[in-house]
Amino acid sequence: MKFNEQNKADWEEMSSYLAGEMTVEEKEAFEQRISFSENNKEYFEEVKSDWEKMNNLKEQKMFDTDKAWGKLYDKFEEEGLLETKQKKFNIRRIVEIAAVFLVGIVLTTLAYYALFDSEKKGWQVASTYENTEIKQVELTDGSIVYLNANSKLYYPETFEGETRTIEFEGDGFFEIAKNPAKPFIIKAKKAEIKVLGTSFNVNTKKGEDRVEVLVETGKVQLSDLKGGKSDILLPGDIGKLNDNQIIKEPNKDKNYLSWKTRYLNFEEVPFEQIIEAINRTYNVEIIYDKKRITNSGFNTTFNNDPLDTVLNIISEAKQLSYKKQGNTIVLTKNKLS
Template identity: 35%
Template structure:
C-alpha cells in the first residue's frame, strides 16, 4: 500500500547546467521531466532562462573596453586645442564613471536574480489524492510524511538555518529524520510541535477547533503560540502513548494517555474494536474509508462491537456488522444504510 513519491524541483545548480548545455543526458532528462509536469514548472524554467540571458548581458558589459569607448566619446566632444593633460584627466574621469556604471548594473542584476529566486519563500504544498491509496512524501531533510484526506503541508524547498519548519492543515503522520542540531518544527493551528527525531500523528482540521498530537516513538514538545494571562500550561512534553490536545475554544492545552487504538487507522487501515458502541464504529469507518454511512434507528447506536479488521474492504466490514446484529444493509447513490430487519408476518 505504501508508495513513496519524490517529485521535487531540481536544484539551481542543475538547472544552470541544463540552461548552459553542460548537463549530462540523465540530468537533462530529469529537468525536462520536471518541466513537463505542469505549466507552472515550464514558466519557472523559462524565467530562469531569461535571467541567465540578462546575467550574460551584464557580464558582456563588464568585459567591454569601457575606457576606449569613453576616450572615443571624449575625442568627439573635447576641443582639439585643449592640452594633452586635460584629455588624460577627462579620460580617467570617464573610466571611473564606466566602472561605477558596471558595478551598479552588476548589483542590480544580482539583486534581480536573487529576488526572483527567494529560496526561503518558495513553498511546496502536498495534497493527498482522493483515492484510498495514500502516498508517502519525502521532505528535503529525508523526513517522511503521510497526509490524510483534506490535508495540506507547506515546506521550503531547502531547510536553511538552525531549524526545519513546516506548516500543516488537516491530519499528517510524521516520521522525522533525527538531527539534534536542527530541530523539526510544525505549525499546526495555534500550536507549534517541536521534535528532534521521532514518529507521531498531528490532527489540526480547522473545523474541529482543536489540535491533537499523538506520539508513537520519541519525544515531542507541544507549545501554544498565543501567550495569555491564564495559568494553564503553555507547553507539554509528550512521550510514546501520550496525547496532547489544544482546544482553541477554551485556549487550553492538556496531556492524556492515548486511549484511541484506531488513531492511525486512516493510514494503516487496521481497526480494533473492543465493546465499542456502534455509533463510534461508524465514525471510525467514515474517517478511514471516506464514505457516508447512516444508521436509521437511534437505538442501534447502543449496540457494541468486538472485532478486529486488518486492511479489509469496507463492504466486508459492513457485512460483518450486518450479520452480527441481524441488520439490513443497503446502498443508495454511494451511501450505506444500516437499519433494523423488517419482520415479515406469514
C-alpha cells in the same frame, strides 16, 4: 458529497483546482465530485467566475476612474435614485468615499498575497482530497509524512536556517529524521509542534478550532502560539489544544492510527465508536438512525480489509442493510420477517 460554502477544505480544494496546483489524479477526482450534483456544478461555476474576476483585477494596470464614476452615476440616475442636485452630489460623494476604502482593501489583499508568495517562494504543496489514497511525502532531510484524506502539507525544497519548519493541516503521520542540531517544527493552526527525531500523528480536526497530537516514539513539545503555553508529550500520550488550553492524557483509542495501518480491533466497543473509526479509516461518512439502531458493540478485527467486507460484517452482526450514495453510506435496520 455536496460543497459547503462554510467548509474551509472545500474552498481550498477549489482554489487548488483553479490555480492549476492539482496532479492529474487529484484533478480527475475533483471533477468527478463536481459532477456529483447540479448544485455542485452551479456553486463551482459561481466560484470560478469570482476567481476569474479577481485575476482580471490583478492584471489591470490602470483604472479609468472618471469613466467608472460616470457609469455608476448614470445607473443611479436611470433608476431614479438621484432626485435633486443636492442628492446627486451626496450620493456620488458617498460612493467615492466607499470606493477609496474598497481600493484600499483590494490593495491590502494583493499586498498580503504578494508577501505570502515571497515568504513561501520555493515551497512545495502536497494535497489529498476525498476518496484519495494515503499519500507518502519524503522531505529532503529524510523525514517521511503520510497524508490522510483532506490534508495539506507545505514544505520548502531545502531546509535552510536553524530549524526545519513546515506547515500542515488535516490528518497526517510524521516520521522525523533525527537531527538534534536542527529541530523539526510543524505549524498547524494555532499550534506549534517541535521535535528532534520521533514519530507521531497530527490532526487539525476539520471544521474545528482544535489540534491533536499523538506520539508513537520519541518526545514532542506541543505549544500554543497564541497563549504561550506548552507541554511535553511522550510515547502513548495524546495532547489536545483547544480554547488556548493544552490537555495531555494517555491515548485510550487503540484504533487512532487505523487510517494509516488499516488495522481495526474492536473489543466491546460501542457501535457509535465503531462507526467513527470506520469513517476515519476509509474516509467515508456512515449515517444511521440512532433511535432504531442500538449502541451495543461487538468483537471483531479488520486487517486491511476492503470497505465492502467491513460493511457486510457489521451489517450481519447488527442485522442491518447498507446503501452507498457517493461518499456517504446509509445504514438501515432490517425489517423482521
